[in-house]
Amino acid sequence: QSALTQPASVSGSPGQSITISCTGTSDDVGFYNLVSWYQHHPGKAPKLLIYEDSRRPSGVSNRFSGSKSGNTASLTISGLQAEDEADYYCCSYAGRSTSVFGGGTKLTVL
Amino acid sequence: QVQLVQSGAEVKKPGSSVKVSCKASGGTFGSYGISWVRQAPGQGLEWMGGIIPIFGTANYAQKFQDRVTITADESTSTAYMELSRLSSEDTAVYYCARVFVDYSRNWRWVWFDPWGQGTLVTVSS
Numbered sequence: 001q002s003a004l005t006q007p008a009s010v011s012g013s014p015g016q017s018i019t020i021s022c023t024g025t026s027d028d029v030g031f032y033n034l035v036s037w038y039q040h041h042p043g044k045a046p047k048l049l050i051y052e053d054s055r056r057p058s059g060v061s062n063r064f065s066g067s068k069s070g071n072t073a074s075l076t077i078s079g080l081q082a083e084d085e086a087d088y089y090c091c092s093y094a095g096r097s098t099s100v101f102g103g104g105t106k107l108t109v110l
Numbered sequence: 111q112v113q114l115v116q117s118g119a120e121v122k123k124p125g126s127s128v129k130v131s132c133k134a135s136g137g138t139f140g141s142y143g144i145s146w147v148r149q150a151p152g153q154g155l156e157w158m159g160g161i162i163p164i165f166g167t168a169n170y171a172q173k174f175q176d177r178v179t180i181t182a183d184e185s186t187s188t189a190y191m192e193l194s195r196l197s198s199e200d201t202a203v204y205y206c207a208r209v210f211v212d213y214s215r216n217w218r219w220v221w222f223d224p225w226g227q228g229t230l231v232t233v234s235s
Contacts, residue, residue, distance in 0.1 A: 001169055091157070096169065097219060098157070
C-alpha cells in the first residue's frame with residue numbers, strides 16, 4: 001500500500017487552468033475506476049471534489065474536473081480563483097476494503 | 111444532513127493508547143462505512159482503516175494493522191479508533207469520514223464525505 005504520487009506543488013494565476021496528476025499502479029488507480037479528489041484548507045475538514053475518476057458531487061463547482069488514463073488520474077481546475085489555494089489529495093480504492101491517498105499537492109494562486 | 115462530530119484533543123505519553131470517537135449528528139450511519147485518516151504535521155493524508163458499522167467488519171492499512179482497532183456502536187451512531195503503543199510519530203490530526211460503499215461491486219469504497227472536524231493527538235513525554 002504505497003502512497004499515490006502527486007507533485008508537491010503547482011501554481012497558477014487567477015483565471016488560468018492547472019492540472020494535478022496522481023500516479024498509482026495497476027493494482028489501484030489503473031484497476032478500479034474509483035479515484036476521488038479532496039480539497040483541504042489547513043485547519044478545516046477535507047472536501048470531496050471528484051469521485052469515480054470524473055464524477056462531480058452536487059454543489060461542487062464545474063471548474064473542477066477529473067480524468068484518468070492508465071495508472072494516472074488528473075484533477076483540472078479551470079478559471080483559478082484565490083479561494084482555490086489549498087492542498088489537494090487524490091485517493092484510490094486499493095481492493096479488500098482499503099484505500100490509499102496521494103502525498104498531496106499544494107496549490108498556490110499567484 | 112449528517113455531520114460527524116469528533117472528540118476533543120488529547121495529550122498522551124509514549125507507549126500509551128488513545129481512543130478517538132466520531133458521532134454522526136443529524137442522522138445515522140445507515141449502510142455507509144466510517145474510515146479514519148490522519149495527517150501528521152507537515153505531512154499528507156494517510157488512510158488508517160475503516161469499518162462498516164452495520165456489519166461490524168473492519169479493515170486496516172498494513173502499517174497500522176497491529177496497533178489500531180476501529181469499532182462502531184450503531185445504537186449511538188458512534189465510531190471509535192483506538193491506537194496503541196503511541197510514539198511521537200503518532201502526533202497528528204485524526205479525521206473520521208463517512209464512506210460510500212458500493213455493495214453491488216464487491217463492497218468497493220467509493221468516496222469519503224463528510225469528514226469530521228479532526229482531533230489533534232499529541233504524543234509527548
